[in-house]
Amino acid sequence: xxxxxxxSGPLSVxxxxxxxxxxxxxxxxxxxxxxxxxYSGKSPELIMSIYSNGDKEDGRxxxxxxxxxxxxxxxxxxxxPSDSATYLCAVNRGNQFYFGTGTSLTVIP
Amino acid sequence: xxxxxQTPKHLVMGMTNKKSLKCExxxxxxxxxxxxxxxxxxxxxxxxxxxxxxSINESVPSRFSPExxxxxxxxxxxxxxxxxxxxLYLCASxxxxxxxxxxxxxxxxxxxxxx
Numbered sequence: 001x002x003x004x005x006x007x008s009g010p011l012s013v014x015x016x017x018x019x020x021x022x023x024x025x026x027x028x029x030x031x032x033x034x035x036x037x038x039y040s041g042k043s044p045e046l047i048m049s050i051y052s053n054g055d056k057e058d059g060r061x062x063x064x065x066x067x068x069x070x071x072x073x074x075x076x077x078x079x080x081p082s083d084s085a086t087y088l089c090a091v092n093r094g095n096q097f098y099f100g101t102g103t104s105l106t107v108i109p
Numbered sequence: 110x111x112x113x114x115q116t117p118k119h120l121v122m123g124m125t126n127k128k129s130l131k132c133e134x135x136x137x138x139x140x141x142x143x144x145x146x147x148x149x150x151x152x153x154x155x156x157x158x159x160x161x162x163x164s165i166n167e168s169v170p171s172r173f174s175p176e177x178x179x180x181x182x183x184x185x186x187x188x189x190x191x192x193x194x195x196x197l198y199l200c201a202s203x204x205x206x207x208x209x210x211x212x213x214x215x216x217x218x219x220x221x222x223x224x
Contacts (some may be wrong), residue, residue, distance in 0.1 A: 030213055043199055043218040044152065088151060090213070095140050095159055095203070097213045099151040 001026050006089050006100035014108050019076040021103050023089030026070070031091040033065055035074045037085045038102070046089055048074060079107045112136050113216035115200050121222045124190060130219045132183040132200030141183040142213065143175060144199040152199055152215075158183060159205060190223045197221075 006023045013019045021035070032051050036044035042109040048055045048063040050072070056063045062075040072091075076083055084107050113134045122128045134141065140159050144152035157165035158177040166175075172194075175188040183200055200216040 034212065036215075038124070043197070045213045046212065046214065049212055067184075092211050092213070094138075095157055095164060095211075097154075097203070101151050 001066040002100075003027060003098035004089055004091055004100040006087075008101055008103060008105040010106060012106045012108055013079050015081060017079050017107075019079045019083065019105055021074040021087050021089075021105070022101055023072045023074075025072070025089075025091045025098070026069055027091075027093065028067070028070065028081060030070075030091040030093050030098075033063070033072045033082050034090040034092070034097075035061075035063060035072075036090060037083075038088060039085045039091075066106070068071075076105075079105075081109050082109045083107050113200055113202055113214055114217075115198075115216035115219050117219060118194065118217065119222075121224060122190065122193075123224055126190075127186070127188045129187065130198055130200075130221070132216055133143075133181055134200075134202040134214075134216075135181060136202060136214070137180075138202035138214075139180060140203045141177060141206040142201040143173075143183070143185050143217075144201060144215075146199055146218075148224045153193040158199045164212075187221070190221075192223045195222045 035048040038044045050063040050065045060077045064073045086102040088102045143155040155169045156175045161177045176184040177214045203209045203213045
């Protein structure tokens with residue numbers, strides 16, 4: 001069983017729509033949860049971190065964590081073409097960070 | 110801007126060459142990482158240093174040799190690489206693990222091409 005699972009997509013949404021990205025993790029001992037954005041040819045960039053159950057909002061981004069269901073999601077409101085990238089979900093236990101395979105998002109103008 | 114700096118950004122080396130990738134962070138983090146990433150794949154962990162000591166080696170071939178000279182620096186020495194080792198090599202750092210809030214930050218990466 002993989003530590004972190006994501007739907008690889010590709011996911012396409014029109015400009016201005018809400019993009020919804022989902023992730024599940026296998027180990028209930030996971031402590032911290034992250035979403036990274038990676039543009040083609042670039043390194044992963046942290047966009048959201050979440051540590052406790054519930055929602056966390058930062059601008060157009062909202063991360064949601066449900067530890068009982070072992071589920072993390074990212075909502076991107078008012079999607080822009082510049083949001084087109086691969087989104088990596090990651091979880092942390094101690095010094096180990098486990099990454100999902102990423103979801104490719106395309107925002108269509 | 111990332112506070113993890115990697116050099117060089119691009120490296121082309123022959124299979125008989127010896128080269129090194131360098132990484133520096135000034136965030137006071139005590140854990141540093143090397144990841145390898147191939148196209149359309151997630152980052153793949155290679156090594157973790159914790160308090161300047163190698164704590165995790167994910168069965169990486171010996172042609173990759175990590176070194177952590179001090180808490181701010183991390184090197185990856187490369188020797189006798191194969192073309193399939195061509196990839197983006199990512200350095201990262203985090204606070205020492207074990208508590209909620211530990212976040213990993215990546216450098217911009219070093220693109221390695223082995224010819």
